[in-house]
Amino acid sequence: MKHLLTLAACAAALSACSPGKPAGTAISSSAKFNSELPMSEFMGHFVDPAAFMYWKASGTEITEAGERDLSPTTDEGWDVPVTGATMLMEAGNAMQLPGRVRAPEADWIKYSQLLTERASIARAAAEKRDKKAVFDEGGKVYEVCVACHAQFVIEPEVKANGAAKADPLPAMPGAK
Numbered sequence: 001m002k003h004l005l006t007l008a009a010c011a012a013a014l015s016a017c018s019p020g021k022p023a024g025t026a027i028s029s030s031a032k033f034n035s036e037l038p039m040s041e042f043m044g045h046f047v048d049p050a051a052f053m054y055w056k057a058s059g060t061e062i063t064e065a066g067e068r069d070l071s072p073t074t075d076e077g078w079d080v081p082v083t084g085a086t087m088l089m090e091a092g093n094a095m096q097l098p099g100r101v102r103a104p105e106a107d108w109i110k111y112s113q114l115l116t117e118r119a120s121i122a123r124a125a126a127e128k129r130d131k132k133a134v135f136d137e138g139g140k141v142y143e144v145c146v147a148c149h150a151q152f153v154i155e156p157e158v159k160a161n162g163a164a165k166a167d168p169l170p171a172m173p174g175a176k
């Protein structure tokens with residue numbers, strides 16, 4: 001419905017606007033970014049908590065008492081994965097800021113954009129409260145984390161030390 005209204009408004013104004021896209025995509029000449037936080041801080045205190053807000057809202061937990069569905073049951077509960085996915089969408093943007101991009105740049109940019117893209121789909125699943133989709137899309141977000149870490153964390157470590165510690169990322173919770 002929103003899209004129809006936007007289209008109607010565009011047609012009426014005979015202006016070239018694309019629905020869903022902000023007006024300006026070029027970086028303002030007065031923009032100034034503070035990207036002084038090291039990548040490890042940005043990951044550990046922004047990306048990781050955001051991802052866990054999302055992942056913890058799906059799957060099942062198996063205890064002695066039996067199997068428990070981890071999906072939210074309240075409005076506030078469902079807000080958590082929506083918030084987590086929102087933060088991940090923006091994390092993909094923030095990872096492309098000057099000072100954050102690592103070489104080979106094309107790959108870094110590709111993973112960052114893929115994070116935003118998949119987080120956007122994941123966000124929509126949480127908004128719809130579609131339990132299966134939240135689980136599946138959470139898995140697809142996880143794949144992006146793993147892929148980027150393989151190339152930008154583990155591979156350099158192997159090159160430098162001949163061995164890697166491990167993926168810095170723990171297993172996705174709720175996954176069997």
Ligand code: HEC
Pocket residue numbers: 039040041043044047048051088095108111112115141142144145146148149152153168169
């Ligand atoms: C575009 C590449 C990229 C993507 C995508 C990415 N990471 Fe990272 N991540 C890194 C790099 C590089 C480091 C190592 C930072 C360093 O120590 O310099 C890192 C480190 C981490 C760490 C360790 C932080 C610490 O305390 O040292 C965690 C946790 C982490 N990432 C979580 C995630 C999660 C969760 C996702 C997916 C939602 C993700 N990352 C996606 C590049 C990425």
